[in-house]
Amino acid sequence: MTSQAEQPSPKQGVKSLDRDIDLYMDHLAAERGLSGNTVQAYAEDLRHLSEFVSTRGADSWPQVDPYHITAWQASMQSEGLAPRTRARRLSAARGLFKFLLQEDRLAADPSAGLPSPKLPGGLPHFLSRQEVEALLSAPDTETDLGLRDRAMLEVMYGGGLRISEVTGLTMSQVHFQVGYLNVWGKGGKERLVPLHQAALDCIQNYMNTARNRLMKDAKEETVFLNRFGRGLSRMGAWKIVRKYVLLAGIKSKVTPHTLRHTFATHLLEGGADLRSVQIMLGHADISTTEVYTHVSRKRLMEIHRRYHPRG
Numbered sequence: 001m002t003s004q005a006e007q008p009s010p011k012q013g014v015k016s017l018d019r020d021i022d023l024y025m026d027h028l029a030a031e032r033g034l035s036g037n038t039v040q041a042y043a044e045d046l047r048h049l050s051e052f053v054s055t056r057g058a059d060s061w062p063q064v065d066p067y068h069i070t071a072w073q074a075s076m077q078s079e080g081l082a083p084r085t086r087a088r089r090l091s092a093a094r095g096l097f098k099f100l101l102q103e104d105r106l107a108a109d110p111s112a113g114l115p116s117p118k119l120p121g122g123l124p125h126f127l128s129r130q131e132v133e134a135l136l137s138a139p140d141t142e143t144d145l146g147l148r149d150r151a152m153l154e155v156m157y158g159g160g161l162r163i164s165e166v167t168g169l170t171m172s173q174v175h176f177q178v179g180y181l182n183v184w185g186k187g188g189k190e191r192l193v194p195l196h197q198a199a200l201d202c203i204q205n206y207m208n209t210a211r212n213r214l215m216k217d218a219k220e221e222t223v224f225l226n227r228f229g230r231g232l233s234r235m236g237a238w239k240i241v242r243k244y245v246l247l248a249g250i251k252s253k254v255t256p257h258t259l260r261h262t263f264a265t266h267l268l269e270g271g272a273d274l275r276s277v278q279i280m281l282g283h284a285d286i287s288t289t290e291v292y293t294h295v296s297r298k299r300l301m302e303i304h305r306r307y308h309p310r311g
Contacts, residue, residue: 014062017050026101033188037164037205037234045092061100064110069093083117088114123253124261124291125252132157132262137149144210145227149240151199151206152224152232155181156241156256158199160281162186163256167232168219171207176200185282193280264292 025043028034035040052075053068069090076086093111100106127135136153141147156166160182165183173182179200181193195203207223216229224232232240238256260281267277278289 017054017058018047020061020100020105021046021050021096023103024096027099035164035186035188038186038302041154042092042095045089046096048089049093059104061097066110066112066114068246069111069114073114077117086117090114124265125254126262126265127250127252127254127258129266131248131250132266135250135254138244138247144213146226147202147206147210148214149244151202152237152240153244153259154199154202155195157263158195159183160260161193162260163234163237166256167222167224167234167237169223171223172221173224174203174207176204177300183282187284189282189284191279191282261292264289268292 021043024046025039028042029036030040047071052072053064056068056071058064058068071092073086076089090111095110097106097111101109101192136150136157139149139153141150151209152166155161156163159181161169161181161183162185165185168184170183174182175182179195179197181195183191183193185191203223211223211225214225214227214229219230220231222231224237226232226236241254241256241259264277264281267280268274274286274289274293277292278286281289283289
């Protein structure tokens with residue numbers, strides 16, 4: 001009979017489970033080319049699962065069954081986690097199980113047949129043209145940081161870039177003569193993003209003046225620098241957006257991604273075709289872009305009801 005001292009501890013179980021997670025993370029980074037931030041997010045979600053199942057007697061993934069996954073989802077729900085968070089974590093788990101099946105490290109997917117959390121409906125929030133103008137006008141362009149912030153906001157709205165794409169933008173990715181950015185998006189995929197002249201002028205003005213004064217290392221290639229001369233972080237960019245949302249008097253909740261939603265919505269409202277918007281956003285699947293057609297349709301209905309004599 002096995003003594004209590006010989007029983008594997010939950011911590012030992014976690015280590016065993018985490019070894020397979022590490023293999024999956026290597027696969028995501030090397031084979032699928034996902035960014036470090038994305039891989040880290042997957043890892044955090046999967047570590048949450050490994051800690052949960054290890055406390056319930058599972059020391060390896062083949063020992064995990066549908067009851068573990070169901071209990072994990074119920075536990076997250078009881079903790080008050082949002083449906084999107086629970087759905088994201090379940091999706092990460094399914095990705096791991098699919099990988100382990102392909103590697104013959106798992107005989108069956110314990111999440112197969114289990115429903116995903118029901119996500120609430122709702123359209124992406126976007127800013128009106130008046131709100132965008134107020135936001136872009138908020139930075140004090142008499143200061144170096146104000147010049148930087150105005151250029152950054154112009155790029156986010158003018159090109160629909162993700163926050164990681166903005167903070168990772170380098171000097172060689174900006175092509176003034178032809179008027180576009182060379183952007184590396186999710187999965188290391190490259191795309192060309194056109195920019196209007198006003199945005200290009202803002203970036204060039206910032207590069208020729210404020211950036212030179214902020215720069216401490218001549219080898220620094222990042223476009224948007226912090227006050228210490230290093231590349232701006234994602235959190236730093238988020239705080240900048242929040243600062244100017246408040247200064248512009250915008251009452252709704254606005255994140256950097258709101259500017260991306262606004263970019264897509266305003267293009268479609270102006271008559272752009274869905275396929276072109278998909279390419280500019282860098283969406284792999286056009287169904288991801290189609291949500292913006294619902295936004296535009298809703299806007300058209302509002303205009304019709306407001307201005308038609310019998311609306």
